[in-house]
Amino acid sequence: MAFYITTSISYVNGRPHLGHAYEAIASDIVARHHRQRGEDVFFLTGTDEHGEPVADSARANGMEPRAWADLNAAKFQAMLPTLSVEPDFFIRTTDPEHARRVQAVLQTVHDNGYVYKGTYAGWYCPRCADFKVENEILEGNRCPIHEIPLTREHEENYFFALSAFQERLETFFSEHPGFIAPARARNEAEAFLAGGLQDVSLSRAKLNWGITVPWDPGHVFYVWFDALLNYYTAPGFARPGVDLTAALWPADVHMIGKDILKFHTIFWPALLMAAGLEPPRGVYVHGHLAAADGRRMSKSFGNGIDPAEAVDRFGSPDPLRFYLMRDVRYGTDGPVSLDALTARYESELANDLGNLASRTLAMIVRYRDGQVPPAPLDPELVDAFTGLPDTVAAAIDAIDLSGGLEAIWQRVRRLNRYVEERRPWELAREPTATGQLDSVLASLHEGVRALAVLLAPYIPTSAHTLLNALGRPESGYGAAAFGAGTDGPPVRVATIAPLFPKAPAA
RNA sequence: GGCCCUGUAGCUCAGCGGUCAGAGCACCCGGCUCAUAACCGGUGAGACGCAGGUUCGAAUCCUGCCAGGGCUACCA
Numbered sequence: 001m002a003f004y005i006t007t008s009i010s011y012v013n014g015r016p017h018l019g020h021a022y023e024a025i026a027s028d029i030v031a032r033h034h035r036q037r038g039e040d041v042f043f044l045t046g047t048d049e050h051g052e053p054v055a056d057s058a059r060a061n062g063m064e065p066r067a068w069a070d071l072n073a074a075k076f077q078a079m080l081p082t083l084s085v086e087p088d089f090f091i092r093t094t095d096p097e098h099a100r101r102v103q104a105v106l107q108t109v110h111d112n113g114y115v116y117k118g119t120y121a122g123w124y125c126p127r128c129a130d131f132k133v134e135n136e137i138l139e140g141n142r143c144p145i146h147e148i149p150l151t152r153e154h155e156e157n158y159f160f161a162l163s164a165f166q167e168r169l170e171t172f173f174s175e176h177p178g179f180i181a182p183a184r185a186r187n188e189a190e191a192f193l194a195g196g197l198q199d200v201s202l203s204r205a206k207l208n209w210g211i212t213v214p215w216d217p218g219h220v221f222y223v224w225f226d227a228l229l230n231y232y233t234a235p236g237f238a239r240p241g242v243d244l245t246a247a248l249w250p251a252d253v254h255m256i257g258k259d260i261l262k263f264h265t266i267f268w269p270a271l272l273m274a275a276g277l278e279p280p281r282g283v284y285v286h287g288h289l290a291a292a293d294g295r296r297m298s299k300s301f302g303n304g305i306d307p308a309e310a311v312d313r314f315g316s317p318d319p320l321r322f323y324l325m326r327d328v329r330y331g332t333d334g335p336v337s338l339d340a341l342t343a344r345y346e347s348e349l350a351n352d353l354g355n356l357a358s359r360t361l362a363m364i365v366r367y368r369d370g371q372v373p374p375a376p377l378d379p380e381l382v383d384a385f386t387g388l389p390d391t392v393a394a395a396i397d398a399i400d401l402s403g404g405l406e407a408i409w410q411r412v413r414r415l416n417r418y419v420e421e422r423r424p425w426e427l428a429r430e431p432t433a434t435g436q437l438d439s440v441l442a443s444l445h446e447g448v449r450a451l452a453v454l455l456a457p458y459i460p461t462s463a464h465t466l467l468n469a470l471g472r473p474e475s476g477y478g479a480a481a482f483g484a485g486t487d488g489p490p491v492r493v494a495t496i497a498p499l500f501p502k503a504p505a506a
Numbered sequence: 507g508g509c510c511c512u513g514u515a516g517c518u519c520a521g522c523g524g525u526c527a528g529a530g531c532a533c534c535c536g537g538c539u540c541a542u543a544a545c546c547g548g549u550g551a552g553a554c555g556c557a558g559g560u561u562c563g564a565a566u567c568c569u570g571c572c573a574g575g576g577c578u579a580c581c582a
Contacts, residue, residue, distance in 0.1 A: 359541035420546040498542045
């Protein structure tokens with residue numbers, strides 16, 4: 001069974017910031033979870049490289065657009081492994097294969113009668129050589145950058161007949177209530193749709209940094225159409241000599257930020273319909289991370305926290321991955337800071353989970369010489385863990401990544417409480433309690449192991465270290481069941497350095 | 507201008523018509539010693555933004571106001 005998930009592609013107009021990392025991490029977690037379930041996962045990310053802002057910033061940096069795009073795309077691509085984000089393909093919209101396929105799809109849209117030539121009228125700044133959007137214009141129709149008067153200019157343009165899809169989109173929305181999540185985002189899209197659709201400009205004539213319109217080479221496609229189509233073009237050329245399109249389309253999940261909701265929930269399905277293609281199955285909208293100063297993080301504010309700093313501080317991306325999914329409820333906005341990350345790290349990763357692992361391994365070594373006793377599992381823990389893998393899977397299916405983590409953490413706490421309740425150190429002193437101690441240690445080992453399997457998508461490096469130390473490295477979803485680890489030959493554990501050491505190097 | 511979201515313990519948030527309003531963190535007290543001075547238990551703590559209204563009953567619905575944030579088709 002195929003599972004195709006995408007991030008939005010990053011605009012190479014600047015450097016990567018935590019917002020990009022956030023979406024990449026969330027998508028990676030979902031992808032890893034589905035791989036655990038044995039699905040044939042294809043996880044796509046990449047960069048969006050055409051359009052005026054890129055051409056402008058290239059010029060400002062004294063570079064050609066392509067060289068500038070190469071430079072920045074490399075930064076985005078280089079960030080992924082530092083976050084343990086492992087996509088199956090990294091698409092660049094400057095890939096020739098992408099351009100070819102964009103032309104083919106849009107030619108079909110054209111041939112199907114959804115493209116017409118019209119006139120785009122807007123306020124134009126001769127100094128910027130650029131049209132300005134209505135809401136960025138200063139009082140008196142002046143340029144927001146140069147503060148000089150704008151002129152009303154007209155440009156011959158191709159238009160996409162978006163308005164022709166009003167009813168089809170309404171029908172699609174009502175027949176696919178799960179298409180947009182969470183509900184808040186769906187409401188917004190529906191409200192927008194209800195407001196009535198207008199046709200949108202499909203091409204630009206004044207710009208050449210883009211994909212050439214095949215039926216009129218004097219134009220390039222407007223960058224958003226080029227960009228959206230990445231989701232569809234990538235499966236066609238991600239594997240040389242193999243076309244995965246039939247196997248992967250329609251995509252299961254597009255992970256996006258709320259800022260680009262309309263492009264993905266209105267433009268995108270309409271465009272696909274116009275080309276005779278199926279719309280994606282789901283668009284999942286996450287919130288924006290706010291900086292510690294309360295403002296939102298954004299390229300244009302330049303106040304983004306460098307993800308590399310957060311990774312370096314702890315020597316692994318796991319704490320950052322955990323923190324982002326744990327501290328901000330997925331799907332809502334929330335503030336993030338290095339201080340809050342540190343607090344979560346110490347109280348939950350070090351004190352709760354890391355210490356639970358340490359004490360479990362230490363007791364097995366100390367009381368049973370490292371051998372996990374083949375004893376019956378404690379019914380109380382069996383009970384506490386019943387249904388947990390299903391609960392976590394349901395949460396992740398609903399892209400409630402925080403909810404999945406919360407369900408797991410309730411059991412982390414349960415296990416720490418279990419240690420106190422059973423007091424293994426007392427059982428160890430009583431010669432008659434050998435069987436009880438065996439059962440407690442085996443149950444603890446099994447509980448920690450099951451949790452490590454469930455945590456693997458969130459904190460892959462730490463989870464695998466832990467599973468290895470426990471002597472049961474299997475990480476498929478079947479191994480997530482409490483009791484699944486008691487099959488097979490006796491197991492020996494290894495002691496390890498603290499998983500999440502306190503006082504990390506600053 | 508229009509539309510939308512948020513405002514609940516010191517902090518971050520859950521609850522969204524009906525047991526004394528909840529969790530985590532922080533604080534304080536107690537317990538324990540297997541463990542990364544970690545863990546476990548407990549106490550305290552809140553006019554649920556303000557003012558009206560609906561209801562047998564509202565943090566939960568309605569109206570207005572205040573404060574913060576967002577969207578309004580081409581910036582993530």
